[in-house]
Structure formats: C-alpha cells, structure tokens
Amino acid sequence: MMQSDIYNVNVGPIHPSTHGGLHAEAVMDGEIIQDVIVHLGYVHRSVEKIAESKTYQQFVPYTARLDYLATNLPVLGYCQAVEKLLGIEVPERAEYIRIIMAELSRIASHQIAISATGIDLGATTGLMYGMRDRERIMNIFEMTGGQRLLSSYIRIGGVGADIPDEFIPAVQSFVNDIPKMMDEYNGLMTGNEIWEARMKGVGILSKEDAVKYGVTGPNLRASGIAYDIRKAEPYGIYDRFDFDIPARSGGDSLDRWNIRIEELGESGRIIQQALDNLPEGEVKAKIPKVLKAEAGTEVYHRIESAKGELGYYIVSDGGNKPYRLHVRAPSFINLMVLPLVCRGGVFQDLITNIATLDPILGESDR
Amino acid sequence: MQEINLEQMVQKLEEQLGDKLITTRDQFFTVLNIDKMALPTLMLKLRDDYGFNHLANLSSVDYGEEFEVVYHLYSIPANDKVCVKTRIPRISAEVDSLIDIWPTADWQEREVYDLMGIKFKGHPNLIRVLLPDDFVGHPLRKDFVMGGR
Numbered sequence: 001m002m003q004s005d006i007y008n009v010n011v012g013p014i015h016p017s018t019h020g021g022l023h024a025e026a027v028m029d030g031e032i033i034q035d036v037i038v039h040l041g042y043v044h045r046s047v048e049k050i051a052e053s054k055t056y057q058q059f060v061p062y063t064a065r066l067d068y069l070a071t072n073l074p075v076l077g078y079c080q081a082v083e084k085l086l087g088i089e090v091p092e093r094a095e096y097i098r099i100i101m102a103e104l105s106r107i108a109s110h111q112i113a114i115s116a117t118g119i120d121l122g123a124t125t126g127l128m129y130g131m132r133d134r135e136r137i138m139n140i141f142e143m144t145g146g147q148r149l150l151s152s153y154i155r156i157g158g159v160g161a162d163i164p165d166e167f168i169p170a171v172q173s174f175v176n177d178i179p180k181m182m183d184e185y186n187g188l189m190t191g192n193e194i195w196e197a198r199m200k201g202v203g204i205l206s207k208e209d210a211v212k213y214g215v216t217g218p219n220l221r222a223s224g225i226a227y228d229i230r231k232a233e234p235y236g237i238y239d240r241f242d243f244d245i246p247a248r249s250g251g252d253s254l255d256r257w258n259i260r261i262e263e264l265g266e267s268g269r270i271i272q273q274a275l276d277n278l279p280e281g282e283v284k285a286k287i288p289k290v291l292k293a294e295a296g297t298e299v300y301h302r303i304e305s306a307k308g309e310l311g312y313y314i315v316s317d318g319g320n321k322p323y324r325l326h327v328r329a330p331s332f333i334n335l336m337v338l339p340l341v342c343r344g345g346v347f348q349d350l351i352t353n354i355a356t357l358d359p360i361l362g363e364s365d366r
Numbered sequence: 367m368q369e370i371n372l373e374q375m376v377q378k379l380e381e382q383l384g385d386k387l388i389t390t391r392d393q394f395f396t397v398l399n400i401d402k403m404a405l406p407t408l409m410l411k412l413r414d415d416y417g418f419n420h421l422a423n424l425s426s427v428d429y430g431e432e433f434e435v436v437y438h439l440y441s442i443p444a445n446d447k448v449c450v451k452t453r454i455p456r457i458s459a460e461v462d463s464l465i466d467i468w469p470t471a472d473w474q475e476r477e478v479y480d481l482m483g484i485k486f487k488g489h490p491n492l493i494r495v496l497l498p499d500d501f502v503g504h505p506l507r508k509d510f511v512m513g514g515r
Contacts, residue, residue, distance in 0.1 A: 041496040214470030232445045300438050313425050326425040
C-alpha cells in the first residue's frame with residue numbers, strides 16, 4: 001500500500017459547519033481521518049465564576065446564554081435547581097407554561113440541528129425550511145418574555161408574567177402544523193440517495209461507547225438506549241404527560257438525524273396536552289426578595305435539554321449567592337466522542353458528525 | 367434491570383472499606399465520603415457490582431484548606447443515584463484519575479484541572495481544556511484575583 005505523509009487540517013473555529021467556535025484539528029492520512037483533536041474554549045466566559053458573584057436571581061439571564069438555540073431549557077434547569085435547593089413550590093399554571101416553553105425550545109433547537117445538517121451536507125434549501133418554521137417559535141417567545149433569542153421568561157418561583165391572549169392561538173396553530181413540518185423535512189431530505197450516502201453508517205457510536213463516554217440526549221437514544229430524564233427521573237410535572245421516547249439502534253449519523261425529527265412530534269404531543277390542561281391561577285410563587293439557602297446544603301438537578309443531560313450542581317454557604325455552581329453541559333460531554341466516531345472515516349464525515357452530534361458551544365465552553 | 371437496594375449496598379461497602387468510608391445522607395443523595403486512597407476501589411465496585419454505569423457529573427469545590435471532588439453517579443436504565451465525595455488537601459491537590467473506569471472522566475477531569483487546579487494521577491493527557499495553554503492560575507479557586515472591573 002502506498003504510504004502518505006500525515007498532515008493536520010484545521011476545521012474552525014471560524015467555519016460555518018462548526019456551529020459556533022468549535023475548532024477541530026483532523027489528523028489526516030491521505031483522505032482517511034486518523035484522529036481528531038478538539039480545541040475548546042473559544043467562547044469561554046467563566047460562567048461558573050460569574051455565578052459566585054451574582055445573587056440567585058441575577059444569574060438567571062446568564063443561563064439563557066448557555067444554550068442559546070433552546071433558550072428556555074437551561075433557564076428552566078437552573079430555576080428548578082434553585083427551587084429544589086430552597087424548597088420553593090411553583091404554581092400549577094406556571095408549571096404548565098414552563099412545559100410549553102421548554103418543549104417549544106426543544107423544537108427550536110432540533111429544527112436548527114435538522115436544517116443545519118442540510119446546509120452542512122449541501123442541501124441548502126433544508127436550512128431555509130427549518131428557519132422559516134422556527135421563526136414562529138421566536139415570535140411566540142417574543143410574546144412572553146419580550147425577547148426572541150435569549151428569553152429569561154422562566155424565573156425562580158414560576159414565570160415572569162402571565163401569557164398574553166394571542167399566545168395560545170399561536171402555539172395551537174404551530175402545534176397543528178408540526179406533522180406537516182415533519183413531512184416536509186422528510187420529503188426534502190430523508191430517503192434522498194445522496195443524503196443516505198453521506199449519513200448511513202457514518203460516525204457509528206455503539207451503545208456501550210455511548211454510555212461509557214457519558215453521551216446523553218438524542219445521541220444516546222440513536223445508539224439504542226431509550227433513556228430520557230423526562231421519563232427516568234421526571235422533573236416539574238413531566239410525569240403527568242403521555243409521550244414516547246423515540247430510539248433507534250444503529251447509532252450512525254442518519255439515526256441521530258432521524259431521532260430529532262421524531263422528537264418534534266413527541267414535543268408536539270406534550271404541548272398539546274399542556275394546552276388542553278392549562279389551569280387558571282397564579283404564575284409566580286411568593287418568594288422573598290433575598291433568596292438564601294441554608295449553609296452547607298447542595299443540590300444536583302438535571303433536566304433533559306435538547307442536547308442531553310443538563311445538570312446544575314449548586315453549593316450554598318448560607319449567603320444570597322451560590323458558593324459554587326457547576327454546569328454539567330451535555331454538549332461538552334457529547335463532543336468527547338467526536339474523535340471516536342470520526343476515526344477511520346473520510347474527511348467529509350467529520351462535517352457530518354459535527355452536524356449530527358449537534359453541539360452548542362455556548363454551553364460546552366461556558 | 368433490577369433496582370439497587372441502596373441501604374444494603376451502603377452496609378456492604380462500609381464492611382468492605384471500613385473507616386475509609388463515611389456515609390451521609392442529604393435531601394437528595396446518599397453521599398459516600400471516601401478516603402482518596404480508596405477512591406478507585408470504591409468506584410470500581412460501584413460500577414461493576416452495583417451497575418452505576420453513568421458518571422453524570424464530575425465537579426469540585428474549594429473549601430479553603432481542602433478541595434472536595436464530587437462525583438454524581440447514575441445507573442442506566444435502573445436510575446439509581448449516588449454521590450461520591452473525596453477531600454484532598456490544598457497543598458497536594460491530587461487524586462486518582464477515573465479515566466480507566468469511565469472514559470467520560472477525560473474532559474471532565476481536564477476541566478477540573480484547568481479551572482480548579484486539581485491534578486488527576488494517571489490521566490494520559492492532563493492539559494487545559496477551556497482556557498489557553500499559557501493562562502496562569504486556576505480561576506475557580508477562591509483565592510484567584512479577578513482582574514478588570
């Protein structure tokens with residue numbers, strides 16, 4: 001066999017296919033990837049240190065900037081962690097509104113994942129379809145929190161304010177259209193011969209490796225483990241909802257991509273149930289202006305974010321600020337398998353794998 | 367998969383590890399406080415004998431004279447959970463790496479090293495992961511002086 005020199009190819013940090021400042025250095029033997037060295041930290045802003053100098057309430061907007069494509073999910077996780085630590089009860093109506101916002105965020109995130117995979121693989125139209133539909137969610141977010149991208153609408157003790165009148169019709173019409181959207185994405189991309197050739201058998205992550213490397217979320221479910229924290233350890237009021245956990249067994253890029261489309265439908269089901277059962281009442285618990293947790297108490301709270309297990313570890317020393325706050329970021333952990341799934345593949349697979357692992361760098365770099 | 371009886375597990379582990387293990391319970395977790403010398407032994411037992419296959423979270427806290435390294439473990443799919451903590455002195459902040467037991471410890475340990483300055487013995491590539499290589503200091507330590515405003 002012909003021997004060629006080993007050379008390194010840098011992908012990113014300034015490159016559209018890296019989904020934000022990801023820098024992957026591919027060690028190439030000809031066209032074959034020998035290894036990938038991942039360089040992180042391009043959007044590191046020391047969120048955990050900032051948390052130590054902010055009160056519990058002041059830190060809420062920082063969490064929205066962790067996963068900026070699914071903005072309500074990291075906020076929900078943080079608020080629930082603080083509520084758990086302080087023993088705050090959230091009013092029923094707020095719980096239902098939170099579910100709607102969380103699932104809309106999941107859809108918004110998955111739509112980016114689905115459609116950006118399109119543009120990464122050359123199906124440029126895919127991006128336009130996803131962005132068009134996602135815009136409706138952005139409008140719904142604007143109705144509630146006044147912010148489209150980085151909503152801090154969910155607060156400690158509930159949500160910021162009650163929903164406006166136009167909220168429910170807008171969400172209802174969006175939910176009604178989800179099956180049509182899924183059909184459209186499937187019709188546009190799934191089954192296309194080039195699409196299948198670029199995705200099928202590419203970046204296979206086995207069940208065993210997925211668990212060993214702590215991979216969670218859609219990536220874990222694509223590898224054949226139907227593990228979802230909404231079912232396994234329900235938080236908020238998720239135990240009242242009827243939904244399925246889509247899972248596949250191949251663990252390749254196509255499975256990871258398909259899982260996200262299927263999850264759109266499941267999120268739609270949850271939102272529909274929340275709309276049907278939305279009770280009247282308060283949307284924010286009466287909490288003291290200054291929040292203090294007992295000295296020496298701590299909490300690890302995790303939610304199923306769009307990317308996987310998002311956990312907050314908060315330690316209190318009795319003050320009104322966290323003594324220590326750590327974010328268990330699913331994207332950070334999921335990215336660890338990028339070298340593993342790329343090894344032995346060709347260079348173009350790297351782009352496919354980054355797209356289907358769906359990392360978000362705001363969260364992984366913190 | 368069968369649920370693990372945490373009570374029985376703790377009892378058995380205490381018999382095996384003696385005074386190296388002190389168990390406490392807080393609101394949410396059974397906390398196994400382990401002597402750092404016995405950490406890999408305990409972790410191997412937890413993984414192989416009790417099915418804690420998911421190292422969800424690896425973190426650290428600065429308590430002045432001492433650091434605490436904190437591990438949150440879950441079992442998939444049974445969904446039991448346990449928290450393991452180990453204290454190490456500030457002057458020799460070093461603990462065994464768990465990379466051979468859970469490969470996911472790789473970047474998580476690098477992050478703790480990067481931001482808190484705790485060394486993980488046996489880690490094959492213990493370099494900074496988030497901060498630049500030439501950065502001086504470990505920002506999550508309480509004595510780190512912040513610049514700027």
